[in-house]
Amino acid sequence: MTDLNTLKYSEEHEWVAVDGATATIGITDFAADALGDIVFVELPEVGTDLTRGDVFGEAESTKSVSELYSPVTGKVVEINDAVVDDPALVNSSPFEDAWLIKIEIAEGALDGLLDRDGYVAITEG
């Protein structure tokens, strides 16, 4: 189980797990619950350069479409094909099986992200 306190969060409901220079990015359980059943996920190609705030994909639920915003700046080095094949993973395992992309992060990319308490505070607002 991922310790949610070790993750960083964006106000757009993405989570970031940092391992050295690589950031793994997904969307939170809060976002997944709010969206409902996810039926389609579109992810960028490996090699795409993303600037923080860029739209890197879409998550589509039975009722709505949400754009996915990159919480960090860097280059996409890996995408999770499993979640493209089975978007329901976003609902069943948002913090583990349904990671979305891995980014080789630029320096200072994590500034301004929230910790767990900060994120929980905005979802309870």
Place this chain on the structure above:
Amino acid sequence: MTEQLEPQGDSPRYTPLRERHEALGATFTDFGGWQMPVRYTSDLAEHRAVREAAGIFDISHMAEFTVRGASAAAYLDFALAGRLSAMTVGKAKYSLLLTADGGIVDDVIVYRLADDDFLVISNAGNRDAVREALTARVEGFDVTVEDVSDAYGLIAVQGPVSEAILAATEAIADVSVPWAEQKYYTWASATFNGKPLLLARTGYTGEDGFELLVDAADAASLWDALVAAGAEHGLVAAGLAARDSLRLEAGMPLYGNELSREIRPAQAGLGRVVVADKDDFVGKGAHVPADDARVLIGLTAEGRRAGRAGYPVVLADGTVVGEITSGALSPTLGHPIAMAYVDPSAAAEGTELFLDVRGTKIPATRTALPFYRRKK
């Protein structure tokens, strides 16, 4: 800066089943001024339960009107698009309430309870409009129209095992027609704990099923009884999200999406609902659409990316020829489906159509409605 409070409109309304929904952990949404459960657990699980076993829906927000009097049948022939006088007691009929210029005020289901006694069920959001239209049309008829919406709770049980669930609900008794003889679009009378219950074999999901009308005060105990009897049959509570995806698969129009005051019945594929040779009825003559009026079609696509309400339908060169009114990735069929209004020229056989899904053109195939038809 001080925060401004949002202006408060009419306060949200809840059905008699509010506490049941809250106990089940429902997510609520506003629907026609009502706070209604949109889902309890998962849209898809609730959808599948209705296709494979059964789902129970709270539809108490819908509006009910009684139409009674010696000329009730003749009045309905005048007030609605169909010939309700031809319907025998025990039957139900889908009909339309038209404006004087032929647009659609609402789609309704009419039940003939007795020779001079009818029940009309309309959409929640159109309750006021339907009441006004029905009331305005009584002149010259011996008839009384009454809005009885607040007096009743309405619960739908939909899915292939619906009959077994109702038959197993012990508090339902005195059923006037044997279960196996209750045909689609008929109703039977019964009692629930000794009080009157109307059992209508109608619904909005494309499955076999029932809509049960009881006193509002008894709605919660009826819900409990059905849930208890249905547990071993796979009955689950289902919300508006599942209701919407089910009705779309079944090709059933939704007011506000496929139907409006600007739409003539034939445009929506409902020309058969209008009995044009009646002597007189509101909307007569005006109900026929112009030759160039857009028509409703069904579209299917491959992949998983669905077109949604409001998205354009385009030709290969990008020319916009229509607009999607309802669209989803069909949970049952596994591919995208949509209903759309398109120019008559684009509805012609062989026209290559595309869904414009946020800038991506997805090839679509015209498909006869419904997308899904239950096995008999």
